[in-house]
Amino acid sequence: xxxxxxxxxxxxxxxxxxxxxxxxxxxxxxxxxxxxxxxxxxxxxxxxxxxxxxxxxxxxxxxxxxxxxxxxxxxxxxxxxxxxxxxxxxxxxxxxxxxxxxxxxxxxxxxxxxxxxxxxxxxxxxxxxxxxxxxxxxxxxxxxxxxxxxxxxxxxxxxxxxxxxxxxxxxxxxxxxxxxxxxxxxxxxxxxxxxxxxxxxxxxxxxxxxxxxxxxxxxxxxxxxxxxxxxxxxxxxxxxxxxxxxxxxxxxxxxxxxxxxxxxxxxxxxxxxxxxxxxxxxxxxxxxxxxxxxxxxxxxxxxxxxxxxxxxxxxxxxxxxxxxxxxxxxxxxxxxxxxxxxxxxxxxxxxxxxxxxxxxxxxxxxxxxxxxxxxxxxxxxxxxxxxxxxxxxxxxxxxxxxxxxxxxxxxxxxxxxxxxxxxxxxxxxxxxxxxxxxxxxxxxxxxxxxxxxxxxxxxxxxxxxxxxxxxxxxxxxxxxxxxxxxxxxxxxxxxxxxxxxxxxxxxxxxxxxxxxxxxxxxxxxxxxxxxxxxxxxxxxxxxxxxxxxxxxxxxxxxxxxxxxxxxxxxxxxxxxxxxxxxxxxxxxxxxxxxxxxxxxxxxxxxxxxxxxxxxxxxxxxxxxxxxxxxxxxxxxxxxxxxxxxxxxxxxxxxxxxxxxxxxxxxxxxxxxxxxxxxxxxxxxxxxxxxxxxxxxxxxxxxxxxxxxxxxxxxxxxxxxxxxxxxxxxxxxxxxxxxxxxxxxxxxxxxxxxxxxxxxxxxxxxxxxxxxxxxxxxxxxxxxxxxxxxxxxxxxxxxxxxxxxxxxxxxxxxxxxxxxxxxxxxxxxxxxxxxxxxxxxxxxxxxxxxxxxxxxxxxxxxxxxxxxxxxxxxxxxxxxxxxxxxxx
Numbered sequence: 001x002x003x004x005x006x007x008x009x010x011x012x013x014x015x016x017x018x019x020x021x022x023x024x025x026x027x028x029x030x031x032x033x034x035x036x037x038x039x040x041x042x043x044x045x046x047x048x049x050x051x052x053x054x055x056x057x058x059x060x061x062x063x064x065x066x067x068x069x070x071x072x073x074x075x076x077x078x079x080x081x082x083x084x085x086x087x088x089x090x091x092x093x094x095x096x097x098x099x100x101x102x103x104x105x106x107x108x109x110x111x112x113x114x115x116x117x118x119x120x121x122x123x124x125x126x127x128x129x130x131x132x133x134x135x136x137x138x139x140x141x142x143x144x145x146x147x148x149x150x151x152x153x154x155x156x157x158x159x160x161x162x163x164x165x166x167x168x169x170x171x172x173x174x175x176x177x178x179x180x181x182x183x184x185x186x187x188x189x190x191x192x193x194x195x196x197x198x199x200x201x202x203x204x205x206x207x208x209x210x211x212x213x214x215x216x217x218x219x220x221x222x223x224x225x226x227x228x229x230x231x232x233x234x235x236x237x238x239x240x241x242x243x244x245x246x247x248x249x250x251x252x253x254x255x256x257x258x259x260x261x262x263x264x265x266x267x268x269x270x271x272x273x274x275x276x277x278x279x280x281x282x283x284x285x286x287x288x289x290x291x292x293x294x295x296x297x298x299x300x301x302x303x304x305x306x307x308x309x310x311x312x313x314x315x316x317x318x319x320x321x322x323x324x325x326x327x328x329x330x331x332x333x334x335x336x337x338x339x340x341x342x343x344x345x346x347x348x349x350x351x352x353x354x355x356x357x358x359x360x361x362x363x364x365x366x367x368x369x370x371x372x373x374x375x376x377x378x379x380x381x382x383x384x385x386x387x388x389x390x391x392x393x394x395x396x397x398x399x400x401x402x403x404x405x406x407x408x409x410x411x412x413x414x415x416x417x418x419x420x421x422x423x424x425x426x427x428x429x430x431x432x433x434x435x436x437x438x439x440x441x442x443x444x445x446x447x448x449x450x451x452x453x454x455x456x457x458x459x460x461x462x463x464x465x466x467x468x469x470x471x472x473x474x475x476x477x478x479x480x481x482x483x484x485x486x487x488x489x490x491x492x493x494x495x496x497x498x499x500x501x502x503x504x505x506x507x508x509x510x511x512x513x514x515x516x517x518x519x520x521x522x523x524x525x526x527x528x529x530x531x532x533x534x535x536x537x538x539x540x541x542x543x544x545x546x547x548x549x550x551x552x553x554x555x556x557x558x559x560x561x562x563x564x565x566x567x568x569x570x571x572x573x574x575x576x577x578x579x580x581x582x583x584x585x586x587x588x589x590x591x592x593x594x595x596x597x598x599x600x601x602x603x604x605x606x607x608x609x610x611x612x613x614x615x616x617x618x619x620x621x622x623x624x625x626x627x628x629x630x631x632x633x634x635x636x637x638x639x640x641x642x643x644x645x646x647x648x649x650x651x652x653x654x655x656x657x658x659x660x661x662x663x664x665x666x667x668x669x670x671x672x673x674x675x676x677x678x679x680x681x682x683x684x685x686x687x688x689x690x691x692x693x694x695x696x697x698x699x700x701x702x703x704x705x706x707x708x709x710x711x712x713x714x715x716x717x718x719x720x721x722x723x724x725x726x727x728x729x730x731x732x733x734x735x736x737x738x739x740x741x742x743x744x745x746x747x748x749x750x751x752x753x754x755x756x757x758x759x760x761x762x763x764x765x766x767x768x769x770x771x772x773x774x775x776x777x778x779x780x781x782x783x784x785x786x787x788x789x790x791x792x793x794x795x796x797x798x799x800x801x802x803x804x805x806x807x808x809x810x811x812x813x814x815x816x817x818x819x820x821x822x823x824x825x826x827x828x829x830x831x832x833x834x835x836x837x838x839x840x841x842x843x844x845x846x847x848x849x850x851x852x853x854x855x856x857x858x859x860x861x862x863x864x865x866x867x868x869x870x871x872x873x874x875x876x877x878x879x880x881x882x883x884x885x886x887x
Contacts, residue, residue, distance in 0.1 A: 005752035006102075006759075012316055013336040014105035015759060017041075021087060021100045021111075023756050024065045027354050028109050029344055029775055030127055035134040035284065036352045039109050039126055040064050041102055043071035043086040047136050048352065049284045052164035052195055053206045056282075061354045069237040071126075072157040073140055073280075077118055077150055082243050085113055085122035085140065090239040094118070104758070106315030106340065108308065119146025130311040133294050135283030139304065142278075144270035151269045155243055156220075156280045158261035159227055162190050162208040164197075171196055178204070181225045181259045186295065187211035188225050189288070190259045205286045210261020215277040215301050224249045224262035279304060318343060321378035322784055324792075326811050326818035331746065335787070337759040341780030342374030348776055349404075355763075355773040363404045365393065366516070367778055369428035374781030376436050377788060380823065383436055384445065391429065391450040394491045396476050396560075396587045398498030399460045400425050401453045411453055411474065419461040420513035420524070423502075426495035427535045433488070434542060435785070439824075441799015441868060443550045449485035452476035459584045460502070460512065478593030489547070490557050496539045497564040500610050501580040504528035505637050507573050507617060509536055516721075517653060517690075519704025519713030523635035527701065530622050531631040531657040537614035538661030544604035544611070549798065552600050559594040560586040565606055570613045618663045626650075627671040629658050635700040644694075650679045651691040652721050660728035669729075673737055676725075685754075685769050687717035687744040688725060710767025717765040719745055719779035723786060730790035735806035735841045742786060743810075745779075792820045794831050801825070801871055803849075803864040803884065805833055809840040821879065825871040831882045844886040851882050 006017035020026055020041040027045055030037040038045035044064050047055040056070045073085040087095050094115065101112040107127065114121040125139040144150050161168075167175045178192040189209040195202045213219055224230035224242055229249050232241030241247055242262070249264075261282070268276050281298060285291055298304050319336035326332065349363040350356075363371070368390055376383045389409040393401040399421040401411030437443060454476040456468040475483045486494075504510045504526055511527030514520045520527070547555070563583040568575040622630045624642045631654020632640040641649045655672045658664040664672065680689045693715060698705040704713035726741035749755050749762070754769035761780050762771030789795035791811075793804035801824050811818060812835045821830045835844065845862030849855070852874070856864055864884075874880045 005756065008330055008333045008759075009103070011333065012105065013319060013333045013759070014103065017102045018100065020102045025061050025354075026756070026758065027061075027064060027774070028104055028758060029348065029353060030107055030109060030136060031344070031347050032128050032130055032132055032134075033347065034132055035128055035136065036348055037126075037128055037136050038353050039071070041100075041111060042088050043111065043124065043126070044088075045070060045354065046161075047282055047284070048165075049134060049206070051166075053208075053284050054161050054163065054165055055208050055284050056159070057161040058165045058168055058356075059354050060356060064354055069157065070159065071138065071282075072237065073122070073124065073138070073278075074155040074157055074240070074243045075118070075120060075122070075142065076153040076155070076243055076246065077120065079246075081118065083115060083118045083120060084238075085120075085124060085142070086111070087113060088238055106312060106319055106336075108312055114145060116145070119144060119148070119150055120152070121145045125308070127308055127311050129307045130314040131297075131307060133283070133290075133297070134285050135281050135294055137298070137304070137308075138280035138282070139308075140278040140280065142270070142276045144272055144274050147272050149269055149271050151267055152276070153246075153264065153267045154276070154278060155262060155264045156210070156212050156278065157230065157237065157240065157243075158210045158280070158282055159237060160188065160190060160208050160210060160259040160261050162192060162206075162259055164195065167196060176258050179257070179259050181253060183223055183225065183253055184209070184211060186213055186219045187263050188223060188259060188261045189291065207285050207288060207291065208259070208283075209285070209291055210263070210280065210282050211291075211295065212263040212265075212278060212280040213299065214265060215279075217299050218266065220263035221266040222248055222264040224260055224264070226254050226257040227260045228257050229254060230260045230262040277301065315340060318378070320821070321823060322788060323821040324787060324819075326807075326820070328814055330750065334746065334750065334759045338761050338780050338783055339374075339378065341760060341775055341777065342371045342378065342784070345371050345776045345778070345780070346375065350776055353774070353776055355776075365400050365402050365404070365425050366422070366428055368393075368404050369432045370778040370781050372432045372781075373435055374784045376432070376439055377784060377822065380439060383440070384442065387433060387436060387445070388448055388450055388488070391488055391491045392475075393453050394429070394450075394495060395454065395457075396452045396494060396558075396591065397458065397460050397584060398426055398495050398502070399457075400495075401455075401474075419457050419464065421461045422514050422518075423499070423509055423512045423529055424515040424532045424535070426499050427532060427539060429495065430492050430539045430542060433492070434546070435796075437546065438798060439796035441796070443546075446489040446546070446550060447487050447555075449487055450491060451483050451485050452491075458588050460498075463588075465589065477590055479590045480593065482593065484558075484591050484593055486558055487556070489543075489555060490561070492539075492543055493557065493561060493564075496536055496543065497561070497610075498580065498583070499536045500540065500614070501564065501576045501583075503573055503576055504633065505573065506621070506633055507571065507576075508533040508633070511632070514702065515653075517702070517704060517713050519707070520632065520702035522699055522702045523633075526633070526635045526637050528633040529631065530618060530629065530633075531651075531654045533614055534618055534658040534661040534663040537611045537618070537663060540607045540611035540614070541662075544607040547600050547604050547607075550600075554597045554599050555603065556595045556597055558591055559596050560591055562596060562598075565598075565603075570610070571617075615661075615663045618658065619665070623668065626675065628675040629654050629664070629668075629672070631655075631657075632701065634698065638700070640698075640701060647695055648679055648692055649694055650675060652676065652680055652688055652718075652725060653690070656721060656725045656728050659732055660724065664732075666732070669732055669734065673734070682717070685717065685744075685748055685765070687748055687765065688722050688741065689715045690718040690721055690764075691715050708767075711772075712764065716767075716772075717745075717748065717769075719761050719764055719777060720782065723779045723782040727782060727786040727790060730786060730806055735791070736808050738786070738806075739791060739808045739810070742783065742791070745783070788820065788822060792831065792833070794820055794822060794824075794829075796824070797865065799868045801829075801866040801868070803831060803846070803866075803882070804862070805846075805884070805886070806841045807833060807835070807886075809835075809838055812838050825868050827871050827874045827876060828879045829871070829874075829882060830879050831884065833884050833886060835886045837887060839886065846884055847887040848885045849882065852880055856882070
């Protein structure tokens with residue numbers, strides 16, 4: 001796969017590379033629910049449990065290019081020869097003569113270096129145990145590959161940063177004075193006295209440690225506990241004097257300097273073909289007792305191997321929750337890596353791998369809901385409670401908390417203490433819940449109650465409540481002081497109805513802080529998002545449809561919400577703003593707590609009327625003669641897209657959401673495709689760019705246009721929007737075009753001569769086709785969703801299993817039969833699609849179908865519906881087979 005960077009070595013997604021060490025920006029995730037690591041081919045990267053607790057110094061992408069050694073393992077042989085088993089040394093002649101191999105799988109990472117001059121080979125296996133211990137393990141194997149006996153002195157060298165990320169520059173020396181290294185039998189522990197923050201210092205609880213032993217459980221013979229002692233005055237981490245000059249550390253404990261986990265083991269003589277084994281454990285814990293318990297569990301090599309196998313098997317099983325065999329031979333293996341990305345982002349958030357340009361860690365509101373798309377499909381047992389907790393982040397003004405805490409239902413206002421809201425945030429909860437309802441048939445979920453988020457921000461962050469205090473709790477209360485709860489349905493109504501009235505001067509929903517494109521952040525006062533107005537129109541109609549499916553005659557809503565059903569002229573912007581002001585005034589600080597019943601027929605009719613008005617307004621006013629939709633108005637109330645002088649300005653998002661939401665009619669979709677191919681599709685890389693080159697900065701719209709064209713939100717091949725483009729096209733009956741959009745992402749990722757990434761979907765590809773921001777992207781969830789529910793068409797329909805494939809001829813090129821596996825209603829199901837005549841998606845229908853050998857009925861329009869009861873009656877301990885013949 002690709003061009004020389006790496007290749008798959010088996011059917012489980014394991015891959016190998018002989019040249020990964022030449023690309024310094026590569027990194028790989030190692031994690032469990034408590035600890036997050038990143039590791040590069042030369043073992044750079046960092047280890048942390050959160051923003052305020054890094055064992056190794058925070059490492060950005062650019063740091064990987066020139067970082068001082070993070071994890072290293074030195075081998076001194078003879079009187080003067082020293083060799084870095086990680087390839088990080090100033091002795092470039094020696095390093096350049098190394099033979100390098102990398103192997104990696106779910107989620108383990110192994111590098112091998114062999115040096116004929118030294119007569120040594122080193123293997124370093126790294127993993128984070130799935131058991132939950134907050135540690136990263138380095139398992140080092142040294143072998144004598146020469147024909148003579150070699151005496152070696154091994155030294156593990158791990159510089160301990162041991163503090164929060166902010167201290168990387170802010171008070172770096174001062175915070176080193178807080179360190180309190182302690183010599184341990186097996187290494188070094190340090191518990192800084194304070195978590196240093198001038199806004200409010202706190203006693204530190206975290207203990208940072210580096211420990212090691214050999215396979216006979218012999219501890220290090222000497223321990224260097226500070227960088228100064230290890231490196232010496234004339235050395236550094238890439239040429240430490242203690243190793244190069246064979247200098248032993250002084251006795252006693254040294255405090256107040258940068259701590260170091262440098263563990264020198266006793267000398268060992270290896271005969272030709274003999275091995276030596278070492279275990280290095282690096283971690284962060286709040287308990288010395290847990291550290292000792294970790295040593296007990298891992299000190300035995302057999303137990304350590306079992307822990308590794310459990311970790312590998314856990315992530316492998318997770319990669320198999322949804323399994324595809326289609327396209328070329330590598331697609332299914334690559335898809336396994338895509339399948340674990342939603343879980344990785346749930347753990348890491350957006351910001352805890354080296355591409356951490358999104359700030360201080362954690363996930364945002366949009367990330368939370370879009371990641372749930374993948375989790376609903378791959379981990380359905382966790383979905384209900386997770387979704388219900390998420391709704392408690394909604395505010396009564398239709399906005400929401402923007403940062404998700406570690407605990408269920410824990411929310412923060414904003415990571416940077418800036419009062420702002422994103423106008424698209426109300427769209428995503430309904431899209432995610434709709435998937436859940438179809439997959440589970442659990443319409444009762446709509447009537448479960450959840451609280452509302454409350455903090456100092458009011459009226460969609462346009463006001464601040466100076467009297468609010470966090471000590472009062474972050475829950476909306478009634479006037480009597482009780483926490484108010486509303487149904488999930490009520491939360492959905494609040495989010496979408498408020499936005500119907502929250503309009504700008506062109507009667508589209510206001511852009512506010514930004515929409516999906518965070519780079520459109522400079523039009524807060526007068527900007528409007530036509531693109532997401534189309535999605536709010538879609539949502540209003542979808543809520544009406546869902547309400548009717550519940551069969552309820554009436555529903556209860558907060559009394560205050562009745563203001564949003566007032567009969568007005570929807571074309572009257574002033575009247576809309578008056579309704580919104582009235583609603584905000586009634587709900588600004590508290591609510592009455594009283595509820596009223598509303599007839600569901602009347603409710604659904606009102607929602608549909610609003611939806612139809614929005615859709616008609618977009619069609620009538622935003623379709624451009626150039627053959628695509630205008631999606632935005634800037635802060636000077638000007639239309640953004642279309643022809644400006646001799647330049648065509650077109651944005652992909654402006655077309656995706658009218659297609660997905662139904663505002664685009666079929667003839668308009670055909671024109672949009674022509675325009676997208678002409679203006680947005682790159683002839684060389686075949687992908688769709690996020691926008692055309694506007695040729696100038698847009699200070700009345702957003703920062704995106706100040707970026708280099710072809711990177712980030714300005715003209716990159718943004719995977720997230722490209723996948724949503726594919727989903728929208730599939731949904732509207734353009735399967736071939738949808739598959740081409742998906743396939744373009746796969747082809748860019750697998751061409752590793754340009755993408756230079758491990759197997760995954762990156763957030764985007766830049767102008768050169770290089771994959772950027774790997775692993776932590778919501779596009780993985782959308783890719784899984786699109787492949788499963790649209791291309792293969794194996795999806796939930798009100799709780800039953802529906803099969804309605806839209807597989808294209810090209811997908812059967814390698815084989816006449818392709819398949820997909822998934823769990824539905826607690827049963828593992830494999831659906832095999834045979835296309836013996838290799839017909840295209842619009843030239844076949846389902847001719848025959850069997851479930852475990854028994855005939856299945858084929859519905860009208862060539863669909864199959866298998867009841868949930870039938871699925872639940874299938875054997876639980878096996879893979880159940882549905883065979884389908886297309887013709």
